[in-house]
Amino acid sequence: MSVSEPPSATGGAQPAPVAQAAAPAAGPAAEIAAGYAFDGPALDLGALLWDGACHPDAPIRVPLPVLNRHGLVAGATGTGKTKTLQLIAEQLSGHGVPVFLADIKGDVSGISAPGEDGGRVGQRAAEVGQEWRATGFPCEFYGLGGLGPGIPVRATVTSFGPVLLSKVLQLNRTQEQSLGLIFHYADAKGLELVDLKDLRAVVAFLVSDTGKAELKGIGGLSTVTAGVILRAITAFEQQGAGGFFGEPEFDTSEFLRTAADGRGTVSVLELPAVQDKPQLFSTFLMWMLADLFHDLPEVGDPEKPKLVFFFDEAHLLFKGASKAFLESITQTVRLIRSKGVGVFLVTQTPKDVPADVLAQLGNRVQHALRAFTPDDAKALKATVRTFPKSPYDLEEVLTGLGTGEAVVTVLSEKGAPTPVAATRLRAPESLMGPVDAAALDAAVKASPLYGRYAEAVDRESAYEKLTAEQKAAEAAALEAAAAQEAEKAAEEAEKNGARAPREKEEPSLAEQVVGSGIFKSLARSIGTQLGREISRSVFGTARRRR
Helix, strand or coil, X not given: CXXXXXXXXXCCCCCCCCCECCCCCCCHHHHHHHCCCCCCCEEEEEEEEECCEEEEEEEEEEEHHHHHHCEEEECCCCCCHHHHHHHHHHHHHHCCCCEEEEXXXXXXXXXXXXXXXXXHHHHHHHHHCCCCCCCCCCEEEEEECCCCCCEEEXXXXXXXXXXXXXXXXXXXXXXXXXXXXXXXXXXXCCCCCCCHHHHHHHXXXXXXXXXXXXXXXXXXXXXXXXXXXXXXXXXXHHCCHHHHECECCCCHHHHHCECCCCCECEEEEECHHHCCCHHHHHHHHHHHHHHHHHHCCCCCCCXXXXXXEEECCCHHHHCCCCHHHHHHHHHHHHHHHHHCEEEEEEECCHHHCCHHHHCCCCEEEECCCCCCCHHHHHHHHHHHHCCCCCCCCHHHHHHHCCCCEEEEECECCCCCECCCEEEEECCCXXXXXXXXXXXXXXXXXXXXXXXXXXXXXXXCCHHHHHHHHHHHHHHHXXXXXXXHHHHHHHHHHHHCCCCCCCCCCCCCHHHHHHHHCCCHHHHCCCCCCCCCCCCECCCCCECCCC
Protein backbone atom coordinates (compact mmCIF):
# COMPACT_ATOMS: atom_id res chain seq x y z
CA MET A 1 0.00 0.00 0.00
CA SER A 2 1.34 3.43 -0.85
CA VAL A 3 0.43 6.86 0.40
CA SER A 4 -0.02 9.74 -2.02
CA GLU A 5 2.49 12.59 -1.94
CA PRO A 6 1.61 15.88 -0.19
CA PRO A 7 0.66 18.87 -2.31
CA SER A 8 3.62 20.81 -3.70
CA ALA A 9 4.38 24.40 -2.76
CA THR A 10 2.51 27.15 -4.53
CA GLY A 11 4.24 28.98 -7.36
CA GLY A 12 5.50 27.67 -10.69
CA ALA A 13 3.67 24.66 -12.08
CA GLN A 14 0.29 23.79 -10.59
CA PRO A 15 0.32 20.86 -8.17
CA ALA A 16 -0.63 17.51 -9.59
CA PRO A 17 -4.21 16.41 -8.90
CA VAL A 18 -4.59 14.22 -5.84
CA ALA A 19 -6.53 10.99 -6.05
CA GLN A 20 -9.77 11.17 -4.09
CA ALA A 21 -12.52 8.65 -3.55
CA ALA A 22 -15.81 8.33 -1.79
CA ALA A 23 -16.01 6.47 1.48
CA PRO A 24 -15.05 2.83 0.87
CA ALA A 25 -18.06 0.52 0.80
CA ALA A 26 -16.28 -2.68 1.80
CA GLY A 27 -12.95 -4.19 2.71
CA PRO A 28 -10.28 -3.11 5.25
CA ALA A 29 -10.72 0.59 4.42
CA ALA A 30 -14.45 0.40 5.20
CA GLU A 31 -13.70 -1.30 8.53
CA ILE A 32 -11.20 1.44 9.40
CA ALA A 33 -13.70 4.19 8.49
CA ALA A 34 -16.41 2.51 10.61
CA GLY A 35 -14.05 2.58 13.60
CA TYR A 36 -14.14 6.40 13.59
CA ALA A 37 -17.91 6.88 13.19
CA PHE A 38 -18.58 8.30 16.66
CA ASP A 39 -21.97 9.58 17.83
CA GLY A 40 -20.86 12.15 20.41
CA PRO A 41 -18.74 15.32 20.09
CA ALA A 42 -15.35 14.72 18.50
CA LEU A 43 -12.40 16.55 16.98
CA ASP A 44 -11.84 16.15 13.24
CA LEU A 45 -8.25 15.23 12.49
CA GLY A 46 -8.48 14.59 8.75
CA ALA A 47 -9.48 12.07 6.12
CA LEU A 48 -8.56 8.43 5.57
CA LEU A 49 -5.70 7.54 3.22
CA TRP A 50 -5.95 4.13 1.58
CA ASP A 51 -4.27 2.69 -1.49
CA GLY A 52 -2.97 6.04 -2.67
CA ALA A 53 -6.33 7.82 -2.40
CA CYS A 54 -7.70 10.32 0.12
CA HIS A 55 -11.29 9.61 1.21
CA PRO A 56 -12.91 12.89 2.36
CA ASP A 57 -16.12 11.01 3.21
CA ALA A 58 -14.23 8.86 5.70
CA PRO A 59 -13.24 11.34 8.44
CA ILE A 60 -10.71 10.35 11.10
CA ARG A 61 -11.83 11.76 14.45
CA VAL A 62 -11.08 11.57 18.18
CA PRO A 63 -13.93 11.67 20.75
CA LEU A 64 -13.82 14.72 23.01
CA PRO A 65 -14.39 12.76 26.27
CA VAL A 66 -11.29 10.56 25.78
CA LEU A 67 -8.83 13.43 25.45
CA ASN A 68 -8.08 13.23 29.16
CA ARG A 69 -6.68 9.74 28.42
CA HIS A 70 -3.47 11.37 27.22
CA GLY A 71 -1.73 11.05 23.88
CA LEU A 72 1.44 11.14 21.83
CA VAL A 73 2.31 13.24 18.79
CA ALA A 74 5.54 11.95 17.27
CA GLY A 75 7.51 12.24 14.06
CA ALA A 76 10.75 13.41 12.51
CA THR A 77 11.63 17.09 12.33
CA GLY A 78 9.65 18.94 9.68
CA THR A 79 6.82 16.42 9.35
CA GLY A 80 4.11 18.71 10.75
CA LYS A 81 3.92 17.96 14.48
CA THR A 82 3.52 21.65 15.41
CA LYS A 83 0.65 22.13 12.97
CA THR A 84 -1.02 19.03 14.40
CA LEU A 85 -0.85 20.60 17.86
CA GLN A 86 -2.33 23.79 16.44
CA LEU A 87 -5.15 21.87 14.73
CA ILE A 88 -6.09 19.99 17.91
CA ALA A 89 -5.75 23.09 20.11
CA GLU A 90 -8.08 25.11 17.87
CA GLN A 91 -10.84 22.53 18.05
CA LEU A 92 -10.46 22.03 21.78
CA SER A 93 -10.79 25.80 22.28
CA GLY A 94 -13.88 25.78 20.07
CA HIS A 95 -15.41 23.13 22.35
CA GLY A 96 -14.75 25.30 25.42
CA VAL A 97 -11.69 23.34 26.61
CA PRO A 98 -8.67 25.38 27.83
CA VAL A 99 -5.36 24.39 26.26
CA PHE A 100 -1.72 24.80 27.27
CA LEU A 101 0.94 24.88 24.53
CA ALA A 102 4.70 25.24 24.85
CA ASP A 103 6.02 27.34 21.94
CA ILE A 104 9.60 26.14 21.58
CA LYS A 105 10.45 27.77 18.26
CA GLY A 106 8.20 30.82 18.51
CA ASP A 107 5.82 29.86 15.72
CA VAL A 108 2.66 28.89 17.64
CA SER A 109 1.66 32.46 18.53
CA GLY A 110 -0.23 32.61 15.23
CA ILE A 111 -3.07 30.64 16.83
CA SER A 112 -4.34 34.00 18.12
CA ALA A 113 -4.81 35.39 14.59
CA PRO A 114 -6.95 34.29 11.62
CA GLY A 115 -5.16 32.17 9.05
CA GLU A 116 -4.38 33.14 5.46
CA ASP A 117 -6.36 31.49 2.70
CA GLY A 118 -3.52 30.51 0.38
CA GLY A 119 -3.49 27.99 -2.44
CA ARG A 120 -2.09 25.14 -0.35
CA VAL A 121 -4.63 25.68 2.43
CA GLY A 122 -7.52 25.63 -0.02
CA GLN A 123 -6.23 22.51 -1.73
CA ARG A 124 -5.75 20.68 1.57
CA ALA A 125 -9.26 21.65 2.72
CA ALA A 126 -10.75 20.32 -0.54
CA GLU A 127 -8.80 17.05 -0.23
CA VAL A 128 -10.08 16.26 3.26
CA GLY A 129 -13.61 17.69 2.95
CA GLN A 130 -12.96 20.59 5.33
CA GLU A 131 -15.03 23.78 5.36
CA TRP A 132 -12.09 26.04 6.14
CA ARG A 133 -12.68 29.48 7.70
CA ALA A 134 -9.96 31.85 8.86
CA THR A 135 -10.32 32.09 12.66
CA GLY A 136 -8.23 33.39 15.56
CA PHE A 137 -8.58 31.95 19.05
CA PRO A 138 -8.42 33.54 22.54
CA CYS A 139 -4.83 33.38 23.82
CA GLU A 140 -2.66 34.33 26.77
CA PHE A 141 1.10 34.49 26.28
CA TYR A 142 3.60 33.61 29.01
CA GLY A 143 7.37 33.61 29.39
CA LEU A 144 9.64 31.86 31.89
CA GLY A 145 10.86 34.39 34.42
CA GLY A 146 10.19 37.29 32.08
CA LEU A 147 12.73 36.19 29.46
CA GLY A 148 11.29 36.98 26.06
CA PRO A 149 7.71 38.09 25.40
CA GLY A 150 4.93 37.01 27.69
CA ILE A 151 3.57 37.37 31.21
CA PRO A 152 6.35 36.18 33.56
CA VAL A 153 5.89 32.72 35.04
CA ARG A 154 7.87 32.24 38.24
CA ALA A 155 7.99 29.56 40.91
CA THR A 156 9.48 29.70 44.38
CA VAL A 157 12.30 27.28 45.10
CA THR A 158 10.19 25.82 47.92
CA SER A 159 7.24 24.98 45.68
CA PHE A 160 9.52 23.69 42.92
CA GLY A 161 10.91 21.15 45.35
CA PRO A 162 14.15 19.15 45.57
CA VAL A 163 13.34 16.44 43.00
CA LEU A 164 12.60 18.79 40.11
CA LEU A 165 15.40 21.16 41.11
CA SER A 166 17.87 18.27 41.18
CA LYS A 167 16.89 17.51 37.58
CA VAL A 168 17.52 21.12 36.52
CA LEU A 169 20.86 21.27 38.38
CA GLN A 170 21.84 17.85 36.97
CA LEU A 171 22.63 16.36 40.39
CA ASN A 172 23.24 12.67 40.94
CA ARG A 173 21.20 10.51 43.29
CA THR A 174 23.35 11.17 46.37
CA GLN A 175 23.35 14.92 45.75
CA GLU A 176 19.58 14.83 45.17
CA GLN A 177 19.10 13.17 48.57
CA SER A 178 21.29 15.81 50.21
CA LEU A 179 19.26 18.56 48.56
CA GLY A 180 16.12 16.93 49.95
CA LEU A 181 17.69 17.09 53.42
CA ILE A 182 18.40 20.80 52.94
CA PHE A 183 14.76 21.44 51.96
CA HIS A 184 13.61 19.43 55.01
CA TYR A 185 15.75 21.57 57.30
CA ALA A 186 14.59 24.84 55.75
CA ASP A 187 10.94 23.81 56.08
CA ALA A 188 11.37 22.78 59.71
CA LYS A 189 13.11 26.03 60.64
CA GLY A 190 10.71 28.35 58.85
CA LEU A 191 13.34 29.45 56.33
CA GLU A 192 11.41 30.19 53.18
CA LEU A 193 13.25 29.32 49.98
CA VAL A 194 11.85 31.87 47.55
CA ASP A 195 14.76 32.31 45.14
CA LEU A 196 18.16 30.79 44.51
CA LYS A 197 20.02 33.11 46.85
CA ASP A 198 17.86 31.74 49.67
CA LEU A 199 18.89 28.19 48.83
CA ARG A 200 22.53 29.17 48.51
CA ALA A 201 22.43 30.88 51.92
CA VAL A 202 20.97 27.81 53.64
CA VAL A 203 23.50 25.45 52.04
CA ALA A 204 26.39 27.73 53.04
CA PHE A 205 25.11 27.98 56.60
CA LEU A 206 24.76 24.20 57.02
CA VAL A 207 28.47 23.66 56.26
CA SER A 208 29.64 26.62 58.33
CA ASP A 209 31.14 26.20 61.80
CA THR A 210 27.90 27.45 63.33
CA GLY A 211 25.53 25.32 61.26
CA LYS A 212 27.31 21.97 60.97
CA ALA A 213 25.67 20.60 64.08
CA GLU A 214 22.15 21.34 62.79
CA LEU A 215 21.97 18.24 60.57
CA LYS A 216 24.24 15.99 62.61
CA GLY A 217 21.35 13.93 63.98
CA ILE A 218 19.88 13.16 60.54
CA GLY A 219 22.95 12.38 58.49
CA GLY A 220 24.63 15.73 58.03
CA LEU A 221 25.73 17.46 54.84
CA SER A 222 29.22 16.84 53.53
CA THR A 223 31.31 19.81 52.49
CA VAL A 224 32.03 18.14 49.13
CA THR A 225 28.32 17.64 48.30
CA ALA A 226 27.51 21.17 49.45
CA GLY A 227 30.25 22.46 47.18
CA VAL A 228 28.80 20.60 44.18
CA ILE A 229 25.31 22.00 44.87
CA LEU A 230 26.62 25.55 45.32
CA ARG A 231 28.62 25.37 42.08
CA ALA A 232 25.58 24.02 40.23
CA ILE A 233 23.44 26.87 41.56
CA THR A 234 26.06 29.45 40.57
CA ALA A 235 26.39 28.03 37.04
CA PHE A 236 22.60 27.95 36.75
CA GLU A 237 22.38 31.63 37.71
CA GLN A 238 25.12 32.58 35.27
CA GLN A 239 22.97 31.13 32.49
CA GLY A 240 20.36 33.75 33.37
CA ALA A 241 18.04 31.30 35.08
CA GLY A 242 17.85 33.12 38.40
CA GLY A 243 14.78 35.07 37.28
CA PHE A 244 12.70 31.90 36.95
CA PHE A 245 12.60 31.55 40.73
CA GLY A 246 10.91 34.17 42.85
CA GLU A 247 7.64 35.92 43.52
CA PRO A 248 4.89 36.56 42.69
CA GLU A 249 4.58 32.85 42.07
CA PHE A 250 2.38 31.94 39.13
CA ASP A 251 -0.96 30.32 39.91
CA THR A 252 -1.35 27.48 37.39
CA SER A 253 -5.14 27.61 37.76
CA GLU A 254 -4.91 30.59 35.37
CA PHE A 255 -4.56 27.96 32.63
CA LEU A 256 -8.14 26.79 33.25
CA ARG A 257 -9.88 29.96 32.10
CA THR A 258 -12.35 30.35 29.27
CA ALA A 259 -13.05 33.45 27.17
CA ALA A 260 -16.23 35.53 27.35
CA ASP A 261 -17.61 33.76 24.25
CA GLY A 262 -17.25 30.35 25.92
CA ARG A 263 -14.20 29.20 23.99
CA GLY A 264 -11.29 27.78 25.94
CA THR A 265 -8.29 30.05 26.44
CA VAL A 266 -5.12 28.84 24.73
CA SER A 267 -2.17 29.49 27.05
CA VAL A 268 1.02 29.76 24.99
CA LEU A 269 4.32 29.58 26.87
CA GLU A 270 6.87 31.41 24.72
CA LEU A 271 10.20 29.59 25.01
CA PRO A 272 12.46 30.76 22.13
CA ALA A 273 14.57 32.81 24.56
CA VAL A 274 15.38 29.69 26.61
CA GLN A 275 15.47 27.01 23.92
CA ASP A 276 19.20 26.60 24.63
CA LYS A 277 18.25 25.47 28.17
CA PRO A 278 16.13 22.41 27.35
CA GLN A 279 16.31 20.76 30.77
CA LEU A 280 15.13 23.96 32.36
CA PHE A 281 11.98 24.47 30.32
CA SER A 282 11.07 20.76 30.22
CA THR A 283 11.37 20.55 34.00
CA PHE A 284 9.36 23.76 34.42
CA LEU A 285 6.62 22.20 32.32
CA MET A 286 6.64 19.24 34.68
CA TRP A 287 6.34 21.62 37.65
CA MET A 288 3.28 23.22 36.05
CA LEU A 289 1.67 19.82 35.57
CA ALA A 290 2.52 18.70 39.12
CA ASP A 291 1.17 21.97 40.54
CA LEU A 292 -2.12 21.48 38.70
CA PHE A 293 -2.27 17.92 39.98
CA HIS A 294 -2.06 19.10 43.60
CA ASP A 295 -4.97 21.50 43.40
CA LEU A 296 -7.56 19.97 41.08
CA PRO A 297 -10.35 17.81 42.54
CA GLU A 298 -11.12 14.30 41.34
CA VAL A 299 -13.73 14.32 38.56
CA GLY A 300 -13.38 10.84 37.02
CA ASP A 301 -14.16 10.89 33.30
CA PRO A 302 -15.91 14.20 32.47
CA GLU A 303 -17.81 14.89 29.24
CA LYS A 304 -14.88 17.01 28.15
CA PRO A 305 -11.43 17.66 29.66
CA LYS A 306 -10.85 20.56 32.04
CA LEU A 307 -7.50 21.19 30.34
CA VAL A 308 -5.33 19.59 27.66
CA PHE A 309 -1.62 20.10 28.24
CA PHE A 310 0.79 19.72 25.31
CA PHE A 311 4.30 18.82 26.47
CA ASP A 312 6.60 19.67 23.55
CA GLU A 313 10.16 18.30 23.21
CA ALA A 314 9.19 15.66 25.79
CA HIS A 315 12.35 13.60 25.19
CA LEU A 316 14.34 16.34 26.92
CA LEU A 317 12.41 15.72 30.13
CA PHE A 318 13.45 12.07 30.29
CA LYS A 319 17.07 12.50 29.22
CA GLY A 320 19.38 11.71 32.14
CA ALA A 321 16.45 11.46 34.58
CA SER A 322 16.86 9.56 37.84
CA LYS A 323 14.70 6.54 38.64
CA ALA A 324 12.83 8.52 41.29
CA PHE A 325 12.11 11.29 38.80
CA LEU A 326 10.75 8.86 36.20
CA GLU A 327 8.58 7.18 38.81
CA SER A 328 7.18 10.58 39.80
CA ILE A 329 6.39 11.48 36.19
CA THR A 330 4.66 8.15 35.63
CA GLN A 331 2.56 8.57 38.75
CA THR A 332 1.58 12.15 37.88
CA VAL A 333 0.59 11.28 34.31
CA ARG A 334 -1.36 8.25 35.47
CA LEU A 335 -3.31 10.02 38.21
CA ILE A 336 -3.96 13.43 36.64
CA ARG A 337 -6.33 11.81 34.13
CA SER A 338 -8.98 11.43 36.83
CA LYS A 339 -8.73 15.17 37.49
CA GLY A 340 -9.85 15.93 33.95
CA VAL A 341 -6.44 16.90 32.54
CA GLY A 342 -5.17 15.36 29.32
CA VAL A 343 -1.44 15.32 28.59
CA PHE A 344 -0.05 15.04 25.06
CA LEU A 345 3.66 14.32 24.84
CA VAL A 346 5.30 15.65 21.67
CA THR A 347 8.58 14.08 20.62
CA GLN A 348 10.41 12.53 17.67
CA THR A 349 10.07 8.80 18.26
CA PRO A 350 8.07 6.79 20.85
CA LYS A 351 11.32 5.26 22.09
CA ASP A 352 12.15 8.68 23.58
CA VAL A 353 9.39 8.08 26.15
CA PRO A 354 9.86 5.47 28.92
CA ALA A 355 7.67 2.40 28.53
CA ASP A 356 5.81 3.01 31.79
CA VAL A 357 4.83 6.50 30.62
CA LEU A 358 4.04 5.34 27.08
CA ALA A 359 1.64 2.77 28.53
CA GLN A 360 -0.51 5.62 29.92
CA LEU A 361 -1.11 7.20 26.49
CA GLY A 362 -4.38 6.28 24.77
CA ASN A 363 -4.36 8.54 21.67
CA ARG A 364 -1.64 8.68 19.06
CA VAL A 365 -0.72 10.72 15.99
CA GLN A 366 2.46 9.38 14.40
CA HIS A 367 4.00 11.50 11.65
CA ALA A 368 6.67 10.25 9.26
CA LEU A 369 9.87 8.62 10.46
CA ARG A 370 13.16 8.52 8.59
CA ALA A 371 15.35 5.42 8.22
CA PHE A 372 18.65 6.82 6.98
CA THR A 373 20.86 5.08 9.54
CA PRO A 374 20.85 1.67 11.29
CA ASP A 375 19.65 3.38 14.47
CA ASP A 376 16.80 4.98 12.51
CA ALA A 377 15.83 1.61 11.07
CA LYS A 378 15.87 0.07 14.53
CA ALA A 379 13.68 2.90 15.89
CA LEU A 380 11.25 2.44 12.99
CA LYS A 381 10.81 -1.25 13.70
CA ALA A 382 10.33 -0.53 17.41
CA THR A 383 7.67 2.07 16.58
CA VAL A 384 5.77 -0.33 14.31
CA ARG A 385 5.65 -2.91 17.12
CA THR A 386 3.87 -0.42 19.40
CA PHE A 387 0.84 -0.14 17.05
CA PRO A 388 -2.15 -2.49 17.10
CA LYS A 389 -2.35 -5.09 14.33
CA SER A 390 -3.12 -3.33 11.05
CA PRO A 391 -3.81 -4.10 7.37
CA TYR A 392 -1.21 -1.45 6.47
CA ASP A 393 2.45 -2.21 5.88
CA LEU A 394 3.37 0.30 8.58
CA GLU A 395 7.10 0.34 7.88
CA GLU A 396 6.37 1.39 4.32
CA VAL A 397 3.64 3.85 5.32
CA LEU A 398 5.61 5.57 8.08
CA THR A 399 8.58 6.24 5.81
CA GLY A 400 6.36 7.41 2.95
CA LEU A 401 4.08 9.87 4.74
CA GLY A 402 4.24 13.45 3.51
CA THR A 403 4.17 16.63 5.57
CA GLY A 404 0.77 16.97 7.23
CA GLU A 405 0.07 13.24 7.08
CA ALA A 406 0.14 10.79 9.96
CA VAL A 407 -0.82 7.35 11.18
CA VAL A 408 -3.56 7.69 13.79
CA THR A 409 -5.09 5.45 16.45
CA VAL A 410 -7.21 6.80 19.31
CA LEU A 411 -9.58 5.51 21.95
CA SER A 412 -13.19 5.08 20.95
CA GLU A 413 -16.09 6.35 23.04
CA LYS A 414 -16.08 2.97 24.80
CA GLY A 415 -12.37 3.21 25.56
CA ALA A 416 -11.21 0.62 23.02
CA PRO A 417 -8.44 1.43 20.49
CA THR A 418 -9.64 2.40 17.04
CA PRO A 419 -8.17 0.78 13.90
CA VAL A 420 -4.87 2.21 12.69
CA ALA A 421 -5.61 4.82 10.01
CA ALA A 422 -3.22 6.61 7.66
CA THR A 423 -4.60 10.15 7.61
CA ARG A 424 -4.26 13.34 5.65
CA LEU A 425 -4.66 15.99 8.35
CA ARG A 426 -6.85 19.07 8.11
CA ALA A 427 -5.37 22.55 7.83
CA PRO A 428 -5.36 24.81 10.92
CA GLU A 429 -7.74 27.78 10.61
CA SER A 430 -5.48 30.15 12.50
CA LEU A 431 -2.24 31.69 11.26
CA MET A 432 0.42 29.04 10.60
CA GLY A 433 3.36 31.12 11.78
CA PRO A 434 4.23 33.74 14.41
CA VAL A 435 2.25 36.93 14.88
CA ASP A 436 3.99 40.29 14.58
CA ALA A 437 6.22 41.07 17.59
CA ALA A 438 4.45 44.37 18.23
CA ALA A 439 1.04 42.67 18.21
CA LEU A 440 2.31 40.01 20.60
CA ASP A 441 3.70 42.63 22.99
CA ALA A 442 0.44 44.58 22.89
CA ALA A 443 -1.57 41.42 23.65
CA VAL A 444 0.65 40.63 26.63
CA LYS A 445 0.38 44.09 28.17
CA ALA A 446 -3.37 44.23 27.59
CA SER A 447 -3.91 41.04 29.60
CA PRO A 448 -5.52 41.42 33.05
CA LEU A 449 -2.83 39.06 34.35
CA TYR A 450 0.04 41.32 33.37
CA GLY A 451 -0.31 43.66 36.35
CA ARG A 452 -0.52 40.68 38.70
CA TYR A 453 2.69 38.94 37.62
CA ALA A 454 4.86 41.37 35.66
CA GLU A 455 6.77 42.98 38.56
CA ALA A 456 9.09 40.76 40.62
CA VAL A 457 8.92 41.03 44.42
CA ASP A 458 11.84 40.31 46.77
CA ARG A 459 10.51 40.00 50.32
CA GLU A 460 12.19 38.73 53.49
CA SER A 461 13.02 35.04 53.24
CA ALA A 462 15.84 32.65 54.16
CA TYR A 463 18.67 34.81 52.78
CA GLU A 464 17.53 37.94 54.61
CA LYS A 465 16.87 36.06 57.87
CA LEU A 466 20.24 34.31 57.87
CA THR A 467 22.05 37.50 56.89
CA ALA A 468 20.34 39.42 59.70
CA GLU A 469 21.16 36.69 62.22
CA GLN A 470 24.78 36.59 61.08
CA LYS A 471 25.12 40.36 61.40
CA ALA A 472 23.51 40.28 64.84
CA ALA A 473 25.84 37.49 65.92
CA GLU A 474 28.89 39.36 64.61
CA ALA A 475 27.83 42.55 66.42
CA ALA A 476 27.17 40.59 69.58
CA ALA A 477 30.54 38.89 69.31
CA LEU A 478 32.28 42.25 69.00
CA GLU A 479 30.36 43.58 71.98
CA ALA A 480 31.18 40.46 73.97
CA ALA A 481 34.84 40.77 73.08
CA ALA A 482 34.83 44.39 74.20
CA ALA A 483 33.11 43.41 77.44
CA GLN A 484 35.68 40.68 77.99
CA GLU A 485 38.52 43.14 77.52
CA ALA A 486 36.86 45.52 79.96
CA GLU A 487 36.46 42.72 82.48
CA LYS A 488 40.12 41.80 82.11
CA ALA A 489 41.10 45.40 82.71
CA ALA A 490 38.88 45.49 85.79
CA GLU A 491 40.46 42.32 87.14
CA GLU A 492 43.92 43.75 86.62
CA ALA A 493 42.91 46.93 88.40
CA GLU A 494 41.43 44.92 91.26
CA LYS A 495 44.63 42.98 91.66
CA ASN A 496 46.52 46.21 91.92
CA GLY A 497 44.10 47.51 94.52
CA ALA A 498 42.88 50.20 92.15
CA ARG A 499 39.25 49.14 92.50
CA ALA A 500 37.27 47.50 95.28
CA PRO A 501 35.66 44.10 94.61
CA ARG A 502 32.34 44.50 92.78
CA GLU A 503 29.28 42.35 92.43
CA LYS A 504 29.00 40.22 89.35
CA GLU A 505 26.99 42.05 86.70
CA GLU A 506 24.10 40.50 84.80
CA PRO A 507 25.16 39.17 81.34
CA SER A 508 24.79 41.80 78.64
CA LEU A 509 22.30 41.43 75.80
CA ALA A 510 25.17 40.59 73.44
CA GLU A 511 26.37 37.78 75.71
CA GLN A 512 22.86 36.38 75.83
CA VAL A 513 22.70 36.38 71.99
CA VAL A 514 26.05 34.63 71.69
CA GLY A 515 25.07 32.11 74.31
CA SER A 516 21.82 31.29 72.54
CA GLY A 517 23.38 30.48 69.13
CA ILE A 518 22.43 31.79 65.71
CA PHE A 519 19.22 29.81 65.39
CA LYS A 520 17.65 29.97 68.85
CA SER A 521 15.75 33.05 67.71
CA LEU A 522 14.31 30.99 64.86
CA ALA A 523 13.23 28.13 67.13
CA ARG A 524 10.28 30.21 68.35
CA SER A 525 8.80 30.05 64.84
CA ILE A 526 8.79 26.26 64.65
CA GLY A 527 5.36 26.02 66.25
CA THR A 528 3.85 28.53 63.85
CA GLN A 529 2.24 27.79 60.47
CA LEU A 530 5.40 29.05 58.75
CA GLY A 531 7.65 26.91 60.93
CA ARG A 532 5.83 23.63 60.35
CA GLU A 533 7.31 21.40 57.67
CA ILE A 534 5.66 21.91 54.29
CA SER A 535 3.60 19.02 52.89
CA ARG A 536 5.15 17.91 49.64
CA SER A 537 4.01 15.88 46.68
CA VAL A 538 5.65 12.97 44.88
CA PHE A 539 7.93 15.54 43.22
CA GLY A 540 8.73 17.26 46.53
CA THR A 541 6.83 20.31 45.31
CA ALA A 542 5.02 22.26 48.01
CA ARG A 543 1.25 22.37 48.07
CA ARG A 544 -0.32 25.81 48.00
CA ARG A 545 -3.72 27.13 48.98
CA ARG A 546 -5.57 28.88 46.17
